[in-house]
Amino acid sequence: MQADHKDTISCPPGSSKLDIAKIEQITGMKGAEKNGEYKITVPQNDLNVMVDGFKIIPPMGLGSWAAFTPCADSAMVMGDIILTETDVAPVQQEVIRQGLSFTAIHNHFLRNRPNVMFMHIDGSGDITKLSTGVKAIFDKVKQVRGKDPKEGKADSVINTLNIPMLDSIIGQKGEMAKGVYKYTIGRPDVSLQEHGIPVSTFMGFNTWAAWQGTPEKAAVAGDFTMLENEVAPVIKALVENGIEVVAVHNHMVHEKPRIFFLHYWGVGNAEKLAKGLKEALNQTGKQSGH
Numbered sequence: 362m363q364a365d366h367k368d369t370i371s372c373p374p375g376s377s378k379l380d381i382a383k384i385e386q387i388t389g390m391k392g393a394e395k396n397g398e399y400k401i402t403v404p405q406n407d408l409n410v411m412v413d414g415f416k417i418i419p420p421m422g423l424g425s426w427a428a429f430t431p432c433a434d435s436a437m438v439m440g441d442i443i444l445t446e447t448d449v450a451p452v453q454q455e456v457i458r459q460g461l462s463f464t465a466i467h468n469h470f471l472r473n474r475p476n477v478m479f480m481h482i483d484g485s486g487d488i489t490k491l492s493t494g495v496k497a498i499f500d501k502v503k504q505v506r507g508k509d510p511k512e513g514k515a516d517s518v519i520n521t522l523n524i525p526m527l528d529s530i531i532g533q534k535g536e537m538a539k540g541v542y543k544y545t546i547g548r549p550d551v552s553l554q555e556h557g558i559p560v561s562t563f564m565g566f567n568t569w570a571a572w573q574g575t576p577e578k579a580a581v582a583g584d585f586t587m588l589e590n591e592v593a594p595v596i597k598a599l600v601e602n603g604i605e606v607v608a609v610h611n612h613m614v615h616e617k618p619r620i621f622f623l624h625y626w627g628v629g630n631a632e633k634l635a636k637g638l639k640e641a642l643n644q645t646g647k648q649s650g651h
Contacts, residue, residue: 377431377432377433377434377436378397378431379397379398379399379429379430379431379436379488380488381394381399383488383489383492384399384401384429384488384492387489387492387493387496388401388492388495388496388499389496390403390496390499395563396561396563397430397431398428398429398430398431398561398563398564399428399429400426400427400428400429400563400564401426401427401428401495402424402425402426403424403425403426403499403510403511404419404423404424404510404511404515405419405423405424405425405443405477405510405511406419406510406511406512406513406514406515406516407506407508407509407510407512407513408423408443408445408475408477408510409475410423410470410473410474410475410477411473411474412470412471412472412473412580412582412626413472413580413626413628415518415573415574415580415628416516416518417470417473417582418515418516418517418518418539418540418541419515419539420538420539420541420543420571421518421541421543421571421573421582422469422571422582422583422584423443423477424443425440425441425442425443425499425502425510426440426441426565427439427440427442427482427495427498427499428440428563428564428565429488429491429492430558430559430560430561430564432485432558435485435486435487435488436485436486436487436488436491437483437484437485437555437556437558438461438482438483438484438485438491438494438495439481439482439483439555439560439564439565439613440481440482440495441479441480441481441482441565441612442479442480442481442482442498442499442502443477443478443479444477444478444479444480444502445475445476445477445478445506446475446476446478447505448502448505448506449466449478449480451501451504451505452480452498452501452502452505453466453480455497455498455501456480456482456494456498458497459484459493459494459497459498460484460486460490460494461482461483461484461491461494461498462482462483462484463480463481463482463483464481464482464483464611464612464613464614465479465480465481465610465611465612465613466478466479466480466481467479467608467610468607468608468624469582469584469607469608469624470582470607470624470626471605471607471626481612481613482495482498483555483613483614485556485558515539516539517539517540518539518540518541518573518574519540519573519574519575520537520540520541520542520572520573520574521574521575521576522542522572522573522574522575522576522579522631523576523631523632524537524542526631526632526635527542527572527631527635530632530635530636530638530639531544531570531635531638531639531642532639532642533546535570535572540573541571541572541573542571542572542573543569543570543571543572544569544570544571544583545562545567545568545569546567546568546569546570546642547561547562547566547567547568548562548566548567548568548586548645548646550646551566551588551618551620551646553566553616553617553618553620554616554617555613555614555615555616556615557617560613560616565612566586566620567584567586568583568584568585568586568642568645569583569584570582570583570638571583572631574628574631575631576630576631576632577630577631578628578629578630579627579628579629579630579631579634580626580627580628581604581625581626581627581634581635581638582624582625582626582627583624583625583638584622584623584624584625585622585623585625585641585645586620586621586622586645587620587621587622587623587645588618588619588620588621588645589618589619589621591621591644591645592609592621592623594644595623595641595644595645596609596623598637598640598641598643598644599623599625599627599637599638599641601637602627602633602634602636602637602638602640602641603627603629603633603634603637604625604626604627604634604637604638604641605625605626605627606623606624606625607624607625607626608622608623608624609621609622609623609624610622
């Protein structure tokens with residue numbers, strides 16, 4: 362296969378600007394802007410997903426998204442589209458029809474009923490083309506499901522966790538939404554590029570942990586982002602602390618440096634889970650003294 366010449370693209374910060382009004386106009390969706398990037402999120406309120414007796418609601422990792430970042434006179438889009446088993450084939454076909462690609466398809470959970478898969482999309486080019494493609498993909502999901510995923514009732518879950526204790530163990534502060542307490546942790550020690558374009562925390566380059574439940578019986582789900590030499594130590598720390606590793610994989614294809622993503626799930630005493638998670642976090646970002 363030919364080498365991907367896009368790898369040589371350079372997009373210094375501030376060198377370009379997204380036409381956010383055009384993205385909103387074409388997609389018909391409102392998103393969030395941060396540092397000149399723009400993300401559309403679609404909560405999957407129509408999916409009643411259960412794992413080990415816990416309800417997985419959008420803040421727990423059940424929100425499809427597409428994020429745009431500017432590059433010179435064009436842009437890059439990256440996203441993660443949540444699909445039921447019957448959505449997969451028609452939505453894949455739509456991604457290809459729109460001239461975009463998908464760089465990964467995989468699970469984030471085990472024992473989830475119904476089973477859901479996560480498909481990472483990737484594309485670069487004219488903002489009109491990218492916005493049109495994203496709209497077509499989200500429309501295809503609506504068509505196949507026979508409903509708009511975000512139109513369902515936004516559920517909440519029980520959370521009686523000791524938040525100050527969790528914060529002190531993890532060493533971070535999270536955000537509460539609908540009973541889910543979520544940490545989002547960037548990797549400022551790694552300068553990641555995909556196709557030569559910088560990938561920010563906002564664009565999906567982050568480690569996260571989402572909590573619900575009670576101090577005695579909590580559930581934590583999340584994602585680790587790792588350099589290749591961090592994969593084995595992180596897995597070892599999680600497994601030894603009773604946290605289940607449910608998937609290890611790539612989210613990107615042309616990224617530099619190589620980045621691996623790991624999805625995990627833990628149920629049990631909240632303090633014990635938090636200490637295990639912190640032990641795994643300590644295996645990442647060591648070169649910057651974390």
